[in-house]
Amino acid sequence: MKGQLITLEGIDGSGKSTAARHIASKLAETLPERKLVLTAEPTAGKVGQILREELARANNIETESSAAQHMQELFLFMADHAQHLTKTVLPSLEAGAIVLSDRYADSTAAYQGVTLRGIVPDPVQWIQNIYSPWNLPPDKTLLFVLDPRSALERMQSRQGREKFERLEFLRSVDDNFRRMAALEPQRFVQIDAGQDAENVAEEAIKAILHLTCK
Ligand code: TMP
Numbered sequence: 001m002k003g004q005l006i007t008l009e010g011i012d013g014s015g016k017s018t019a020a021r022h023i024a025s026k027l028a029e030t031l032p033e034r035k036l037v038l039t040a041e042p043t044a045g046k047v048g049q050i051l052r053e054e055l056a057r058a059n060n061i062e063t064e065s066s067a068a069q070h071m072q073e074l075f076l077f078m079a080d081h082a083q084h085l086t087k088t089v090l091p092s093l094e095a096g097a098i099v100l101s102d103r104y105a106d107s108t109a110a111y112q113g114v115t116l117r118g119i120v121p122d123p124v125q126w127i128q129n130i131y132s133p134w135n136l137p138p139d140k141t142l143l144f145v146l147d148p149r150s151a152l153e154r155m156q157s158r159q160g161r162e163k164f165e166r167l168e169f170l171r172s173v174d175d176n177f178r179r180m181a182a183l184e185p186q187r188f189v190q191i192d193a194g195q196d197a198e199n200v201a202e203e204a205i206k207a208i209l210h211l212t213c214k
Contacts, residue, residue, distance in 0.1 A: 003099060004093075006100050008142050037097045040101060070119060106141060142207060150194065191203050
């Protein structure tokens with residue numbers, strides 16, 4: 001692969017989507033010769049749209065999901081990831097681009113690693129095992145770390161909140177992300193998302209330039 005894949009991860013409200021836009025515009029200024037692709041999961045494709053509708057609907061009705069519904073959700077996220085990989089990520093990398101993805105497979109491990117508790121053994125590892133034969137690991141993953149309570153406070157004003165934005169749930173997701181980062185210190189760069197947006201973007205850019213200018 002000629003390009004570099006950089007993923008942005010973190011709990012809801014960690015500010016990574018805002019940071020992604022900042023980072024993309026700063027990178028475009030700093031590396032004008034490089035093609036830059038800013039992308040995201042869930043994608044804007046068919047499966048991604050189904051997922052967004054499902055997440056919004058589940059939030060509105062506030063019912064407990066069954067094991068089968070959690071499995072359905074997992075495989076929708078995986079299908080969306082597979083499509084994202086084949087349609088966007090791999091061709092862009094092949095063309096030499098820097099690909100910045102706002103969420104990627106680690107989100108599935110961290111989030112569905114919580115929803116599948118009690119349904120499959122060691123869900124984070126179980127999900128990672130399903131991915132490993134066909135997934136492309138990122139060159140770097142920027143993990144936006146923020147205390148779940150502060151993240152929830154940041155989201156209070158948001159319209160149309162999705163179902164995963166609850167404190168206990170976010171704490172467990174945060175835990176999964178931190179564990180994953182501790183297990184792969186070469187790939188993960190942890191960024192303190194509590195700083196102001198300018199500093200967050202600066203730290204992220206530093207990590208990216210370190211990788212792209214090697
Ligand atoms: P977003 O808020 O970053 O657009 O993501 C939408 C929600 O989907 C967010 O709560 C995280 C969740 N999610 C998963 O549960 N699993 C996944 O694999 C992905 C990509 C997102």
